[in-house]
Amino acid sequence: MNAVGLNITWIIFMPILVIIIGLFYLGAARKITARIQNRYGPPIYQNIIDVIKLFSKKNPTNHGVMFSLGPVMAFSGMLISLLFIPIGNKALLSFNGDIIVLLYLLVIAPLGMALGVGEGGNPMGTIGIARALTLMLGYEVVLVISIISVILYTGSASFMEIIKMQSGGVGHWFIWPLFLSALAMDMALQGMLGEKPFDQPVAPHEVASGPMVEFGGKYLGLLQLYHAIGIVVETGIFVNLFLGGGTLFWWFVKSFAVFFVALLINAVMPRFRIGQAFAFFWTYPAAIGLIGLILVAILK
């Protein structure tokens, strides 16, 4: 098979692969958290079963066209972001857009969900969105600071370029020279993934799962898929920027490792209030990131 054909095959199968792996991530997360908390936990494939169940459920409530379109847009938005992030050294579409394009593609999904939640008209959902957006204002700054330091360091905003520069073993990974930036980004990642202490948007005890409150059946199923892809994409950014990408296997190993760190923090942390979370992002991670950035700017 020629390269183009290979690419097309990969484009078709990769999302399915990622969805399955992402769902396994979610299952593993539940399992690991349970073990840390001295519970047994559900089986690791539980989320796959959940999704199948959700999709086959009849008669979830529909509040209007945007309500239906919202989860679809969230799913499709994540899917298109997935195509712009190199997985296992396979570039896909990422020659046609750099990190900044990806950053903005990543926004489509939450935006779609937010619009859907909006038409749902449940105040809990909207409060959840307001919290999510506030949180986003918090971590986006940190994220951008880290990304700018990487771009400054490498002189390129293209993922493939950045991965190429890290080739040649663990020692070449940017996590070493750009340790502060990587640290800041990992903190931002915690917020992006919505893991504790940054799970205010969905805080079940406060806003009844927030955005998800009105969604049931296949809507929730779509949102589960969106979440599953989201984890891979978000950890994938970190892997590509700081951990040198890698072959398919190693890529997912690294990605899971990043996710695992987040899980460990999640399992032991309580939840910030949303204001505190926002303020936290604009203080310590931002400061760490800025120091890293200044170091890069000086050393470069």
Place this chain on the structure above:
Amino acid sequence: MVSPILLIAIPLFMAFSVPIWGLISKKLPKLVPFFTFAITTAILVSLLPTLFSGQQGFNLTSVTIAGIKPPYGINLTFGPASAFFALIIQLVALAASLYLFEYEPPEPAEKFYMLFILVVLGATGMVLTGDIFNMFVFLEITSISSYALTAINKTGHSAEAGFKYLLLGSLGSTLFLLGIALLYGSLRTLNMAQLSLYIHQGHLDPKVLMAVVVLFIVGLGVEAELLPLNGWVPDAYEAAPIPVVSILSGVVAKAGLYALARVLYTIIGIETGVLNLLLIFGILTLLSGELSALRQKDIRRLLAYSSIGQMGLIILALGGGNSPMAMVGGLFQAFNHAIAKGLMFLALGIMAAGFNKWDMESLAGVGKAKPYTTFLFTIGLLSTLGLPLFSGFWSKFLIIFGLVHSGQVVYAALALIGSVIEVVYFARLLGYLYGKDPSEELLNSTLESKKGFALLGMTFLAAFVILIGVYPDFITNFILGGTAELVYKSFYISSILGGI
């Protein structure tokens, strides 16, 4: 043979013949000012073609009186500057005299019309004369008539305003006379060309010269509304009848301004550091006037302060006389200010006609009750603000360019700060005029349709504002000539005294 003398002689005759017309019919005196100024304006316009003939594009004729040639006899000079100011005076007077058709003066009416013509006559005399003592006489004719007109309502306020005006005015003109006495004592001549020549040749002690300058500035500054000498202005504008106010701002102030410019530019000469004095006086007058208007509620007083500010701007422009541009802008601004302020005061008179309240709250919403008059008022206002499509734009533009060109960036910036303040209070005023609903009382006041003749006069002024605003070259030749006449002493001297 049409001669500039007629510009003085006809009004003089008409003024004192008013009571005779009054014997024929009670209505007739009302028409006299209009016909007088119509004739004088016609004469003036018919003189313009000869004025703009000749090699330089304009020329300066000296008209001798009683057959004795200058420097010994009294002469009238009819050059671009004189004609320009005479034109301003005639235009405003014509519009105001049209307004008189709709205005019932206090009894005895004949006196009012007589004084009205005399003010304009005096001002015309001031701008046309070539003899400095003659200028003093005309100044006194103007100012004494103005005192009388200010106080003519015989109310307490008008008397108070008239007295304040009289105090400052008579002291000012006495100082002017003192200045003339010093000049005559040193140089033994009263002819302006001769004086200019002698001063140019250095026959005058610099100290005496500076004393003369000071006396002239302080003396004429009263009429030209310079800062500490202008206390009478808002009071007189508030208390005097509206047509008189338009004459005060459009005619008397401009005559004072002309006298100042003529004396300082042509006789004294600008190389003597006079310009710094003008700059300082101008900027202080400008800022003080604009600041005072900022929180003013009475529209007449507001316009009076604005008038002071505008006069300050003109004086400032004259102070930038190193650059002919500023000078041109200043003369242009004098024209615009006379026309626009005259227009605004007359329109204000109609807006408050049959109502007689002048504060913003009472006149709020007049734009809906009397749309056409308010529209005319707005044209005047926008022109005063110096906005494009209106004549004021070009003059302000030229003044600022000229000031910067002559190196006075700081003064230009300060003047513009004054303009910003002007924008604020005029914008607020516009808001009151258009943005509110008119009160019952205002709706029931005299309809504007009953004031046809007055509106005609104002429309005539507004047409000038827009015409020049769209095509300034309509008048710029005139102003260039005027600037040249004022600034180039040798041209003036040789035109009057013959080739020297």
Place this chain on the structure above:
Amino acid sequence: MSEAIKTFFSPSVLGPEIFYGSSVALFLIGLYMVLVKKNLVKIAIGLTFIESGVNLFLISIGYVWGKTAPILNKTLMMGTPSKEVVDPVPQALVLTAIVIGVAVTAMALSIVIVIHDKYGTLNISKIKELKW
């Protein structure tokens, strides 16, 4: 005695300065009245003082000691008139100025009458209904 006074006041002793001096004095007296007196009538009188001072100054500019009035008669026509008469111009000016001064004073007083009618006072400090 009268001779002494005459000598004292003759130009050889005082010169024309006495006229200049007294015109300045008149001017200052007038200025004092105008600035300090509160009564409108007194202020009007002060104005006339100032005018008189200036008029005196003007006339003394043209005056030349020991020369005659500028009226042409036969004796004058014999010699060179310009060297034997005083300068006629200031006199003409002063005549005009005096007339004007009278007009101003009349105007002032007539306004004062109206003010007294309406305000019931002649104190200038109390006549300030128009302000700011």
Place this chain on the structure above:
Amino acid sequence: MMKLLYFIGCFSGGALLAFLLGSFSPLLKKFITFLAVILGAVLFATMGTSTYQLSLLFGNQVIFGIDTLTQFMVWMTLGIAFIVSLVLWSHSELSPTFFALFLLNVLGTVLIFMSRDIVSFFFSWELMSWTAFGMILSDGWEKKRSAAVKYFMWSAAGAYMVLIGFSILFAATSAIRFENIVMSVGRVSHGWLITAIAFLVAGFGVKAAMMPFHVWAPDAYSESPHPFTGFFSGILSKTGVYGIFIAFFYLAARLEAVPMLRVHGTSIFGYIMVWIGAITAFGASLIAVHQEYGKKLLAWSSVSQLGYIIFAFGIADSLGMTGALSHALAHALFKALLFTILAGVIMRTGTDHMASLGGLIKRMPLSFIFAVVGGLALAGIPMTIGFTSKWIIYEAGINGGYIFPTTLIFAASTAAFLYYYRFVYSIFLGPLHEEHQNVKEVPATYWISYILLAIPIFYFGLYPGKLVGIISTILQSYNLPALTTYTATSVTTPLGTFNGMVVGLGFGAALIVGLIVYFIGGRVRKAASQTDKYLAGEVVTNEFELHYSVDFYRFLERKLSWLLKISAQKFYEFIGELIRFVADINRKMFFCGNGQAYLYYMTIVLTILILSIWRIKP
């Protein structure tokens, strides 16, 4: 020559006719305005690139010219003007004066872009400024007073700064034509040149709502007549941007050569502008997040977006200038769209208070769709023109090494999500209010204009290279560095690539996949009523307020209150108080009413002047 006169005559004649005939028939004023704009566009199309001279002042030739930049800006202006004139068909309540002033305003704006000398530039500039004020005034006043006065005051101040700047240039070069000034700018001393350019940039910055000169903008935008606001915020602010371009890159090209003025590889002006732009963008968007009224929100958003443009201009390399100019177009398009939608909402519901609106998606679906489109562009989602321009700006910022300002710009962009979502949610989503049950969709003139605006938004989003191509032509014609690495669908910068078409197709495919997945799932049930929601067993009725819309981001506000407290407004109010204080003292002193005091002043002046004579040496 004649064509230019026809063009001017078309607008001014239209204005005159609309003013005179408009009071007879509302149809006539709308028709005349519409016709004048179309006719103007046709005339402009025939004018091509050429130069026209008019003899105006002292017989001097006043120059108007058309080059590629002019064409770009004028088409933008005429396009949005056309949209406004289209929308105005539904607004008979506006007075004929409004229509007349609108045409004059368009004329003034177009003439700014065409003018090639100081005189005509300043003339057009002032014309544009005061007609906008007149329009605010003509549409009711009572509640708009402070906004209108503030606008007029600031625009006068800005115009006067421009005037000072120009007059310094004139005084130094004795030329009024731009080309002559550029030729002889070498003769100007550095100090004067810097002063002039500083005045010019500050003056234009007022119009471009650059902090700290922005305080007029939110009020003026939100209080201007609703159909006009899109033009006001989208186009009139661009005159300031254009002015900065002219001052900075054309008149003062030599500034770059002054070594002491160079910071960070560019001129100090550029460096200051980068920071000012970034702070404007960041601060204004944080303020926009907390607005309770739709127009205020969009108005602050405008200030923020203009900050992007100033930021990009400050960078001043090929990327920066491409970004700035393309964002100028982008902002004009999406802000006109959003303001027009809001005008439609206000027309139908009578308010723009976001807490009183809600759920309009069911009643005004078209408006909602285009509000999303406009919002996508505003937030800079790929596939819209907003992303194309923002992306170039980010790349420019990072590439230029302006790391901190770029971070601020990014944060501003994230904040844009926040306020944009609040805008859409509060107005169109959530529960429908009782009193808006019978609200109808906007009339055809409105949604036609939405479509017309949406087309270029998507076109330049999918074909970013086309936009960059246009701008590169402009920049090359001014001998400025231009971005050349682009194809129709993609743009490449030194840092990376963006292919609009690939993203668009990819997203389309993903959307289809999503829909397939959606339809695989089970059937759905339509909600019974508005209150048919998950509320944990609580029974709620229609009276129950479920609209979460007041104080939307209260937690954020609490945390950022220290930052939001910093207000230029307060500083200016203090200055205003000071001026009023001085004004009163001045008034009560010099016009105290006591005649004798006036005589004292006269005597004092006389004495001072006489005494100062003795200083003069004979």
